[in-house]
Amino acid sequence: MGHIGEDGMGQRPKELTPHASPLHYLGAEMRAWRNQRGLSLGKLGQAIVFNSSYMARVERGDQAPSPDLVHAYDSALGASGALIRLHESITQGASLEALRARHVSNPGPHVSKSPVALADESGIQAPSEEGLSVPVRTDDGRIIFVSLSRRALIGALGAGAAIAAASDLPAAATAARRSSLSASGANPIELLQATRRVLIDNDNRFGPTQVIPVVQQQIAAIKELRADLRGADRRQLLQVQTQYSELCGWFFQDLGDFRAAQHWTREALETSHMAGDAELTTYILARRSQLAGDMRDPIEAVDVAEAAEGHAAPRSRLAAVAATYGAHGHALRKDVTMTQRAYEHALNLHANMDPDPSSPWGVWLDTAYIEVQRAHSHAVLGNHHGAAEGFRSAIGRLPAGYHRDRGVYLAREAVALANAGEAEQAASVGLQALSIGEETGSARINRELAQLDESMNQWRTVPSVADFKDAMTEAVLRQA
Incomplete structure (x- = not known):
């Protein structure tokens, strides 16, 4: 998604004017941190999944940054909260003079000190x-x-x-x-x-x-x-x-x-x-299998799921949870037969489990959850109509409060529909997912929508598809 920035091809970056306003001051600080880490706009944009043109406008002071962008800069560049605190001061109405005074009197880690690589462990520390x-949410729904x-x-x-x-x-x-x-x-x-x-x-x-x-x-x-x-x-x-x-x-x-x-x-x-806590350990192992599946690591997903199922108590809910995540690992290996067997095994474990009301782990597991995971695996295996039908069914069963999950399922349904050649329906569902993706900032939704946007290029002249692609472009520029 990252485009070539103004400093990405050896061009001279535009001179900044940090004295012009608090936003210009913030933009100059964001560029200073980025330059200190030796990163182009394009490279940083790819790492934090923001549009580099939007980042360039923020650094020049031409556009106000979203909180998400400032948090992403601060975390990726190891600013230890300095950029976030500066942004918060600006949103609270601090003057340029006050910002300068604060910067001098309360210096945090300066960009010239303690270099932090983009992938360093410091990137996962609390930013503020x-x-x-x-x-x-305001009265008018914003x-x-x-x-x-x-x-x-x-x-x-x-x-x-x-x-x-x-x-x-x-x-x-x-x-x-x-x-x-x-x-x-x-x-x-x-x-x-x-x-x-x-x-x-x-x-x-x-x-x-x-x-x-x-x-x-x-x-x-x-x-x-x-x-x-x-x-x-x-x-x-x-x-x-x-x-x-x-x-x-x-x-x-x-x-x-x-x-x-x-x-x-x-x-x-x-x-x-x-x-x-053996039960908690088993749950964490099952979650590691789910993470491996998201990372498209089939061997890890299957092996860790089998370990979790082996640790789980007989007829426990956690055994069914582990088996469900392991099934997707088989799909990632493109093994249709083993995938089908694994999901039937998970459903059988669920049907025969002895529910423990005192256990807090995996209480969300039901047949609908297993089926939506199967729909995800259908998409990996190329059964796009089956995947779309599975996600549509899952959306109808979601409780009202599962806003972000609804967006994930909508986005995946839209991708499946596009891969099945249902362009207009895919565009309509994609727009619904995009709205939720902007509200929640979910990278899972955004990754699916980026895939959808690319797959819809062949139908770009279809009006509903053009509307979706225009909305995607606007969302990338807003980044909020």
């Missing part, structure tokens, strides 16, 4: 410690982003977020926070679990970009709290840390950052062993 832009202070964020997420706020305080303040929690009778583990549920709900509505920093702050807070606990309490806190790390891995997986997803999923697997 001072605030967060959260999505809010989604806007409002910057909240820590205090407002704590109020918005509930008392559980107070634990995250404690994670970056000095040791004495952290100890006082722990003492306050104990004195009030608050249970930190219950608060963390409640906050995790809020984050999961917010993710499906708006996508993971806005909640990843909060999840990482919670993980840092849990590590602080572990220092004061022993025995069963400490093991329970390790279980909660495992759940947060797995959630962080899922958010990065949805963003398409598979390297970060692997990092957090591996961390979840390690802490599950420390917690001594």
